[in-house]
Amino acid sequence: MAEAVIQSKSNVDFQRIREQFPVLSQQIKGQTLVYLDNAASSQMPSRVADRIDAYQRNEHANVHRGIHTLSQKATDAYELTRKKVQRFINAGHKEEIIYTTGTTDSINLVANSFGDRFIGEGDKILISEVEHHANIVPWQMVAERKGAKINVIPVDDHGDIIWDKYVELLTDNTAIVAVGHVSNALGTVHPVKKMISEAHKRDIPVMVDGAQAVPHTPVDVQDLDADFYAFSAHKMCGPTGFGILYGKKKYLNEMPPYRGGGDMIDKVSFEETTYNITPYKFEAGTPPIAAGIGFGETISFLEEIGMPNIAEQERELLEYGTQKLNAVEGIRIIGTAKEKASVLSFVHEDIHATDIGTILDQQGIAIRTGHHCAQPTMRRFNVPATARASLSFYNNKEDIDRLIKGIKKAISIFQ
Ligand code: PMP
Numbered sequence: 001m002a003e004a005v006i007q008s009k010s011n012v013d014f015q016r017i018r019e020q021f022p023v024l025s026q027q028i029k030g031q032t033l034v035y036l037d038n039a040a041s042s043q044m045p046s047r048v049a050d051r052i053d054a055y056q057r058n059e060h061a062n063v064h065r066g067i068h069t070l071s072q073k074a075t076d077a078y079e080l081t082r083k084k085v086q087r088f089i090n091a092g093h094k095e096e097i098i099y100t101t102g103t104t105d106s107i108n109l110v111a112n113s114f115g116d117r118f119i120g121e122g123d124k125i126l127i128s129e130v131e132h133h134a135n136i137v138p139w140q141m142v143a144e145r146k147g148a149k150i151n152v153i154p155v156d157d158h159g160d161i162i163w164d165k166y167v168e169l170l171t172d173n174t175a176i177v178a179v180g181h182v183s184n185a186l187g188t189v190h191p192v193k194k195m196i197s198e199a200h201k202r203d204i205p206v207m208v209d210g211a212q213a214v215p216h217t218p219v220d221v222q223d224l225d226a227d228f229y230a231f232s233a234h235k236m237c238g239p240t241g242f243g244i245l246y247g248k249k250k251y252l253n254e255m256p257p258y259r260g261g262g263d264m265i266d267k268v269s270f271e272e273t274t275y276n277i278t279p280y281k282f283e284a285g286t287p288p289i290a291a292g293i294g295f296g297e298t299i300s301f302l303e304e305i306g307m308p309n310i311a312e313q314e315r316e317l318l319e320y321g322t323q324k325l326n327a328v329e330g331i332r333i334i335g336t337a338k339e340k341a342s343v344l345s346f347v348h349e350d351i352h353a354t355d356i357g358t359i360l361d362q363q364g365i366a367i368r369t370g371h372h373c374a375q376p377t378m379r380r381f382n383v384p385a386t387a388r389a390s391l392s393f394y395n396n397k398e399d400i401d402r403l404i405k406g407i408k409k410a411i412s413i414f415q
Contacts, residue, residue, distance in 0.1 A: 186335025187343030
């Protein structure tokens with residue numbers, strides 16, 4: 001609630017907040033867990049788990065269907081999340097908030113439904129060179145179906161998009177720009193507001209993959225003027241199986257349903273079916289109710305800490321981690337963009353990322369190694385894989401010190 005928002009980071013007790021994540025105090029391989037795989041999935045505070053537990057134990061019923069009290073209560077709790085999400089990302093209307101199962105689902109919805117209606121033969125779909133597979137493959141699939149073509153905005157050696165190339169690639173037959181707000185493999189924060197404004201000069205809509213942005217920084221979809229914005233609950237201390245697609249009404253109202261079934265219809269006969277209004281026409285079948293209600297609690301939790309405070313805390317941790325990592329001999333950070341968020345992707349000149357990850361795991365330190373579902377990004381930077389430590393506001397400098405010590409141990413073992 002607004003009045004509970006802590007106004008300045010100096011008033012936030014991040015140690016106390018960390019204590020609300022029971023998973024972090026467990027022992028792994030005989031040592032307290034250091035969890036640095038937040039870009040893959042972040043941890044859940046007790047109050048969110050408790051909210052889901054309370055719903056499952058005492059409030060469970062299907063939504064939008066029953067006239068009985070329990071179903072109405074479940075519907076109210078589930079729909080309350082829509083209002084909270086609307087406020088959280090400052091959407092103009094609650095009808096512009098579509099529930100999905102996650103970012104991947106949200107992007108598939110846009111690719112299929114927007115694609116059906118607005119992408120035609122010879123059109124161009126513009127994505128960047130450093131997208132997650134979830135923001136590449138659905139577009140390739142629709143391009144193949146429609147006879148459209150994928151164009152790729154290149155990035156420079158730091159991981160920043162090359163602006164002039166981007167502007168050059170915006171042409172009259174560009175049907176949509178689909179770009180990540182923050183790269184999961186590099187941490188680059190793309191200048192999406194500027195990119196959207198440039199695309200809009202030519203009336204080209206922009207979909208932003210915000211999976212790695214919403215958990216780390218305040219996002220205002222109206223200020224960005226994004227046409228679509230996608231994100232996942234599980235990367236922002238919420239449950240798996242739940243996500244959001246924000247879309248401007250002017251597009252959603254024109255777009256056909258993506259999946260058919262219960263809840264998304266108005267009237268059904270064998271001759272003709274008419275559809276429910278937005279957003280329900282995109283929400284076929286029984287949804288993940290428990291996850292949706294849990295996500296509402298997650299948003300309250302994040303709002304009470306304050307997204308600007310979270311961003312500031314993570315910026316400090318990222319700076320600290322970058323400095324420490326750069327000081328380790330043989331380590332090279334991949335992704336050195338001007339503006340970065342919460343990701344430290346790195347390689348060692350002689351040791352494979354997987355070996356580093358394995359040695360770290362033996363010390364109770366969880367990082368991710370591999371291509372991070374971004375194989376074209378790895379190719380761009382000429383590496384088969386990276387080791388990636390990704391930060392959350394509940395991490396601290398001791399976590400980073402343990403990471404650095406762990407990496408040094410891996411180096412001493414392999415050399
Ligand atoms: N986009 C980006 C930038 C991501 O980091 C991820 C998850 N790693 C996704 C999309 C896909 O998210 P999900 O698996 O939750 O659908």
